[in-house]
Amino acid sequence: MADDPDLPEPDRTEGAPHPRETAAVLGQQAAEAGFLDAWNHGRLHHAWMLTGPKGVGKATLAWKIARFLLTTPDPGTDGGLFGAPEPPGSLDTDPESPVARRMRALAEPRLFLLRRAPNDKRNAISQVITVDEVRRMKSFFALSAADGGRRVAIVDSVDEMNPNAANALLKLLEEPPPGTTFLMVSHQPARLLPTIRSRCRELRLTPLAPDALSDALTQAGGLAQPHEIAALSELAGGSAGEAFRLTNLEGLETYAALVTLFSTLPRLDRPRALALSEAAGARGQGDRFDLVLTQIELFLSRLARAAAKRETPPEAAPGEAALFARLAPGTAAARPWAELAQSLTLRARRGKSVNLDPAALLMDILLRIDAMAGSLASG
Template sequence: MSEGHPEPDRIEGAPHPRQTAQLIGQSKAEAAFLAAFNGKHLHHGWLVTGPRGVGKATLAWKIARFLLATPDDDGGMFAAPAPQSLDIPDSHPVAHRLAALTESRLFLLRRPYDEKAARLKQDITVDEVRKMKSFFALSAADGGRRVAIIDSIDEMNVSAANALLKLLEEPPARVTILMISHQPAKLLPTIRSRCRELRLGALSPQDLSNALTQAGGEVAASEATALAELAGGSVGEAFRMTNLDGLQHYEALISLFATLPRLDRPRALNFAEKSAGKGAEAQFDLSVTLLDLFLARLARAGTLQLLPPEAARGEADLISRLSPSPHHAREWADAAQHLGLRARKARAVNLDPAALLMDMLLHINETSARLA
């Protein structure tokens, strides 16, 4: 990708995963790969799965550094001991080349930039997979390993996925393909069956705080739990929340919903207009996300009869009042599904964002009044 073009596998404002110094909170996945390597069971295809923003790409780049920097064990009596971690020093030549995207034994497959349209393409195309196959057809300069990172396989169109499948069915020798997937259930079953899976989990509040600090964000200790709740343990989502004052936005939303089932309409209108003003697309998306998240928390709490950790002051009392039983939970789950569908349709026809948000708030009020 030419210099100056946006990188599709990078969160705006954060370092690229290849430049992230440390993988936080995913020691089990690291240990699983290392065990396979040391046990001589290195599969050719690895699916790195889990929620968005929990370190999947960072792990893939860490594995790539490890594989390309670790010499082969020739089985001789003077062979180096088995590695105890995937860590490679920053000073290592491979680490320098990967950071600069100049490593000749690595192929990075991601959405390409469309020069004519001056934007990133929506999908990874079959032409990009063919380039990867051509790369593997060339002999490695040192006869050693080669690695490909696909970020993400979810963005492949059908033709690209079928081309990748053929490659996985007849993999080249000494090649490791690391495929990042946020939604592995949507992949072709035949692709999944030909790969080993490394599953990454959501980050704890402390790990999330540490990862966010590493990425250049900041979070107060008192806000770590709330941010982890709203971000679902995803540092990528936490980064977005932090940049857009998501915690303060959710506080305002909970304060507004404290007036249910007699919604304070002037405040609701003010909330909708502030969230959907000109040039506020990111804020609008955040507002829709937070509304959906609040409804999901209502439904989960009523179903499990268990309150989640508070993500805003007064949230626990509000959830207790609005969703005290599984019956209430089902109603809130139905409301979430209904509003999600309406939001997608409204976006498709370019409905006024403020009107859409106000409509969602009024529907939540109606549901609350019916259940009161």
């Protein structure tokens, strides 16, 4: 874990509380109930993989489960004169218990947090979890637990491991240390080693409904008006983390501007397109540039799905439904728009990897969208 206070925590959304500081898991009652049922029936697996879209509460649930594991007596524990304790009815624990306070301070001796660490120069966070960090976790397990009891390891996220780190983790999962529970966050479990997945029990978290998304956004300190929640839910895909990012970067306004621009297709308003490209591609606007690229991809994907299903989704910006109906009037338009979305995503990634001028790259993408609209209109 990062020990340098001058470096950002790699498992924390900028501007939001860290998952260990978050009071509640919202909208994931089924996942909580699944873990609690396993606990109460003596079926606690040694490794749990928390999966689902990014930003729906996986890390928050991992920390909640860790607090529960480190403060709750095992099922069947002899309660002495008072008898065995009643099975818990929830994963809730006292937020001001000594264990909870130590966990918030990253000072609980029975907990290990595995995440990306500072690089060799200690001037930035590494892009991957390295094998050295897994070896540190293995050394942690080699030490006896402070009270001889349970230990917990949180991995956030397992997707960020390099191959050597993944293989080292696999060995630990194959021969788990006694009394240890692994809680592993994964946004894309299909990309992991099948042997790692096969040794874990999955807790699947789902996209948040609009009301839960609104509550989660408020809990994280995000500001959104009630009339914006439906649009945020559409654009964020039920992810509180993505909704938080959108509110910080004025994502709703950006998407609305894209819909207005695309309303000029197939005769693209080039001066307006150039202005958008230059503003998003300006120096120091990396987050804005990434947002525009993401929202273009999202617009095209929503357009293709609307065509394929012949069903317009709830509007994420004024005029979106009418624009979808005009640009994709039949199911035959679904495939061309979907293929264009895929090709433009790859083009954007290649362009960024070779440091193409961001404004020129974005303008090229807009012109290709205009060409597709013209081709479909003439066809």
